[in-house]
Amino acid sequence: NAGVMQNPRHLVxxxxxxxxxxxxxxxxxxxxxxYRQLPEEGLKFMVYLQKENIIDESGMPKERFSAExxxxxxxxxxxxxxxxxxSAAYFCASSPPQTGGTEAFFGQGTRLxxx
Amino acid sequence: xxxxxxxxxxxxxxxGDNSIINCAYSNSxxxxxxxxxxxxxxxxxxxxxxxxxxxKRQGQRVTVLLNKTVKHLSLQIAATQPGDSAxxxxxENGGRSGGSYIPTFGRGTSLIVHP
Numbered sequence: 669n670a671g672v673m674q675n676p677r678h679l680v681x682x683x684x685x686x687x688x689x690x691x692x693x694x695x696x697x698x699x700x701x702x703y704r705q706l707p708e709e710g711l712k713f714m715v716y717l718q719k720e721n722i723i724d725e726s727g728m729p730k731e732r733f734s735a736e737x738x739x740x741x742x743x744x745x746x747x748x749x750x751x752x753x754x755s756a757a758y759f760c761a762s763s764p765p766q767t768g769g770t771e772a773f774f775g776q777g778t779r780l781x782x783x
Numbered sequence: 784x785x786x787x788x789x790x791x792x793x794x795x796x797x798x799g800d801n802s803i804i805n806c807a808y809s810n811s812x813x814x815x816x817x818x819x820x821x822x823x824x825x826x827x828x829x830x831x832x833x834x835x836x837x838x839k840r841q842g843q844r845v846t847v848l849l850n851k852t853v854k855h856l857s858l859q860i861a862a863t864q865p866g867d868s869a870x871x872x873x874x875e876n877g878g879r880s881g882g883s884y885i886p887t888f889g890r891g892t893s894l895i896v897h898p
Contacts, residue, residue: 674826
């Protein structure tokens with residue numbers, strides 16, 4: 669029973685490039701959450717999605733960041749024109765619909781480095 | 784504003800001792816709390832949760848206590864082992880968008896277990 673899978677585990681991008689982070693939730697989970705973590709800090713909520721819908725994106729920067737969770741395939745967090753301040757670990761979590769998001773399981777994260 | 788915070792950033796204990804990690808929250812409307820363990824380079828791992836209609840909940844070697852009067856949460860780890868060394872986060876349900884919980888994290892406490 670695979671857990672939440674994130675890829676790539678490590679991603680290096682030059683300033684101005686695009687970063688695409690993928691998250692495959694646990695099979696049967698229809699809720700996905702994205703978080704960002706800076707060194708020595710907690711996880712900051714970015715966006716909450718259900719299949720084909722963005723439910724809450726109150727933690728997403730207004731520009732350059734977008735997220736989707738299509739009917740088929742993984743959830744994608746996209747960062748356009750990356751800057752050095754985007755360097756962080758990005759975590760995805762998923763939960764089953766019947767628990768209302770209370771049993772959120774996290775992936776291993778994608779560590780983005782912008783050079 | 785509403786926040787989740789931790790009293791101590793670092794806790795050092797001897798192997799075999801009991802550990803207590805504390806957490807304060809300020810959102811009196813929160814009714815669900817989770818403790819996560821994060822090892823270096825990995826994603827947060829669910830440890831135990833508690834709802835606000837409970838004062839105490841026990842798991843394997845772990846106990847969570849909730850004091851709603853002073854909005855305080857603690858995680859007790861019995862007979863701490865070197866493998867318990869990690870950063871521990873408490874999280875509260877920070878919203879109910881779409882009827883679901885969005886875990887909101889505090890900064891974290893680093894637990895160091897000395898053999």
